[in-house]
Amino acid sequence: MEYEKMARADLIKEVNRLASLNEYLLKEQRLADRLEFGWTGNLGHWYFHYGSNRVEFNELKVTTLGYDLEELPEIVPYEFFTEKIHPEDYETVMQAMVDHITGEKEVYEVEYRIQAKDGSYKTYHDRGKITQVDENGKPVLIAGIVFDVTQRVLMQEELQEKNRILAEKAVKDSLTDLKNHRALMEEMTKALEISLVTGEPLSVVFFDLDDFKKVNDTYGHQAGDRILIEFSEILKDSLRDSDIISRYGGEEFVVVLPKADNQAALRISDRIRLRVESFEFSGGIKVTVSGGVKTFEGEVLGELIEAADRNLYQAKARGKNRIVG
Structure with missing residues (x-):
């Protein structure tokens, strides 16, 4: 990012964003060092800067979907991910975020299908929480972790199908x-x-x-x-x-x-x-x-x-x- 070309107001916003992120990362590291941080997962953390609609994340979140980092925009907006959510899951994901932001739910947590570059779908499990608010109590930073649970879901579906077949066999003449x-x-x-x-x-x-x-x-x-x-x-x-x-x-x-x-x-x-x-x-x-x-x-x-x-x-x-x- 070419900071020298940024307007003063935008530069101040960027400094504040980085300061907020740095503060959270330091806190996260202290918790991890003391083994008190409970969120561990294979795709790493993400950080949603609510006011600027900017998302930062572990590269695994996108490479698992088949994207190269070079394909991403310089600033990745929230919609980069939400527009790839399966149509049947979209409203559920949006409502989960709204419920957390409005205080209805203590934590943002949801499982959804997300489309990969090749058109197939992965299943992600997202968990996050507002970690910083402004003087008016509005969210500044939402931080979380994402898990690729595709294999677990496929195994569950396979098990459900096997159970269905067994249940059917229990009441049917072979x-x-x-x-x-x-x-x-x-x-x-x-x-x-x-x-x-x-x-x-x-x-x-x-x-x-x-x-x-x-x-x-x-x-x-x-x-x-x-x-x-x-x-x-x-x-x-x-x-x-x-x-x-x-x-x-x-x-x-x-x-x-x-x-x-x-x-x-x-x-x-x-x-x-x-x-x-x-x-x-x-x-x-x-x-x-x-x-x-x-x-x-x-x-x-x-x-x-x-x-x-x-x-x-x-x-x-x-x-x-x-x-x-």
Whole structure:
């Protein structure tokens, strides 16, 4: 900077700025020497001269973004960084600074995405505080530290995705991707509670593929698995999004039909039975299905499923490939 070309007023401002910065740096060094300074990080400190809108910083803050120091303006304004903040994070960052300046928050602290030179985004964690004010109590110098937490955020996102997958697997049948027995019990309990409160009907259908052991013995378990998957697709294609479809175990499936009385449940179940009867499964295998229907009448969950299972047993006893309810 060519100080000899500066006007007297600007020169005084520059002297004051340097004096303020020097005073803070000396204080920071004393704290660091006594191991009392808690802010340590891989991108170093930054200093925002509030009145002159000038930012000074460790070069790592910009080189991490892919910029060379030669590309920077001689005086780096606050906007050099804020204009690179991800649009979804911009308001959060600005509000964090406003909250600190107005005294709403003791410390300015925020995490945000910032665009690198190549267009990708890093995640920075900023923490700062007003360290000097003027005679009117307005900020003169805000000092802080910035961390590149990109890897930590990526690891957190990866962990969240893994947890999501694990949580999904905990309630899904691994073969058919339908809800498993555990998920059925949980969702059915909620559905029964809603039915009791609203007075709306609810029916349960217990399906079982007929003579499925013979299918496995004749064609092998891999063929049997394909049939279970294809039957699951028939169920999903035949039912509403609001219906609960589950693989109860083996070749048994339970479907919960909210807002469906006994007659509606029988119609829906028989439509599925007819689709299965006319469907040619993988390998040209033909299969039929039986079902037991029970409409909720205030019984507890276990009793409702047992009643549907008893009707399924009656369907099997009467010759299979039929619905009883």
